[in-house]
Amino acid sequence: MSISGINLNATLTSQLELQKTQNENTDFEAVLQDAIASKDDEALKDACKQIEQYMLSSLFKQMKSSTEMGERLIPKGDYEEMFESYLVDEQCKIMCDAGGIGLADSMYKQITGAYNTQQNYKK
Template identity: 40%
Template sequence: MTVNGIGGPSPLKLAREAVKSTVPGEGQEFARVLEQAAKSADDKKLKGACQQMEALFLHQLLQRMRATVPKGGLFPEDNGEEIFRDMLDGELAMQMSKAGGIGLAEMLYQQLKPQK
């Protein structure tokens, strides 16, 4: 049982495990960047890692939203269009995160930054 974060796993460990289990390929990269930022106590790296996490979340959100739209139209879809759409969603998610996103990066940063 934890009370106000006392007695439980660290927020860094929780974030690392959550990302590894959610997004296997990209999650491993985020976990590595997050670990390096925490070890070096570099605020800029930590903020970047938090933005990357928010971008991963937004990318997943965009993919799930797009999956709800019925397929079809004038021209049949092919693999190239699917790859382009995935790349577009990834870049859109990164730009959204850099522009402030939904506030997830800032909340993560506040939780993971070293307490003084």
């Protein structure tokens, strides 16, 4: 029995990650625009938290990939490589739920401050 599709997993995983990134980028923009338009503070806070999760996840994935050099003593399996990014995403979600690094709070304050200033100029 020949299994020739194992190498396809890496290609498929990278394509799925690219598609996920593209979808998240459009989702973030849509969520932010909807929250600002509806003046819903909770939705705006949630959108800022999602962006913080995405930024932290990207940062940690890049840091992890920069530290992996050459062959390991025990090579990673296909499934470990496939689900490793999901593990990082979930860890970043938990980190942001616990308070994050303050990026979401800063973004929220900046967006609401800019919106309030813009509304004052219109009056």
